[in-house]
Amino acid sequence: MADILSVENLTKTFKSGNRELTVLDNVSFDIEEGSTATIVGPSGSGKTTLLGLCAGLDVATSGTVSLNGIKLNALDEDDRAFTRNQYIGFVFQNFQLLPTLTALENVTVPLELRGEKGYREKAIDLLTRVGLGDRTDHYPSQLSGGEQQRVAIARAFITDPKILFADEPTGNLDEETAAQVEALLFDLNKQQGTTLVMVTHNLELASKTERILKIKGGKLVDDQKSVVA
Template sequence: MSDILVVQNLSKSFSSGNKTLTVLDDISFSVEEGASVSIVGPSGSGKTTLLGLCAGLDVATSGTVSLVGMKLNALDEDDRAYVRNQHVGFIFQNFQLLPTLTALENVTVPLELRGEKGFKPKGEELLDRVGLGDRMQHYPSQLSGGEQQRVALARAFISSPKILFADEPTGNLDEDTAHHVTDILFNINKEEGTTLVLVTHNMELAENTERILQIRGGKLVADRKSLTAS
């Protein structure tokens, strides 16, 4: 299989007064199509910054990111947004659902923004798959945290993304709910054959992926197969 994500000598720095803060320092790795990878490390280690650079949400100070065959640093903001819209799904810790839309409307928003038609049945099918077939017309305020994250999961898969970026997807959930959401995420991801890049500080969650990248102090300090990888 070919690589869907290639990170080469990636660094990210910020200026703070007369000082320069280096958040990521010369990181390189690649991810094959269909693989699942976790990025782990303590708070402040640069995990979320790295995820944002990989997804084209931000630009690096130096180094390159190639996503689905396109060098993101060579693209302007609009072109990076187009790449994300066409190829990328996102799951966030805080769900990021639109409060004025129903569960079904939240799920189908990405396809509506792309100008596609006839997307309602696919949204309904995905909500069924995450166990919310009877909650389609509920608003986020009428759903529990676990239910909101399952809506977010359905939304992430609605556009059949080639790669899914998940940032602490169970961070706001209790342990039992987190396990349930994790099972749904990995089951759908496997069924769809989507590449998964997951940021977490939870090693138990990380072991669900095939490979684990460990970040410490902005550097990549380990790259190993997970204990559960076959």
């Protein structure tokens, strides 16, 4: 399998007053297409920063990120946004649904941005697959946290992304709901052959991916294959 994501000597620093803070320090790894991986580490270790750089949401201070053969650091902001819309799906801890749009409208947004047609049927199908076929006209405020995350998962998969980035996807959910959302995420990911890269504090969740990358103090300190159940 070819690598869909290549990270090479990635460093990210921020100015804090007169000090320079290094959040990521010379991180390198590759992710194979169709594989699943988790980035773990203590709070403040640089996990979410790393995920954002891999997804082209931010630009590294030095080093390179190549996604599907495209060097993200060589692109301007508009081209990075275009690349994200073409190849990437996102699932966030806080759902990030648009409050004034229904579940169905939230799911169709990425395809509307692409200018595609016939997306309504696809969105209804995905919402049905995540168990919300009867909630398509509900607004986020009318949905539970677990239901909102299901909408977010449907939205992430509607573009048939090559890679899905998930940042603490079950972090705001109770244990039972989290287990349901986990199963849904992995099932859809497997059905669609998507590459999954996830950030989580939950080591039990991390163990369900094929590979675990551990970040500590901004450095990659461990990279191991997981025994997926």
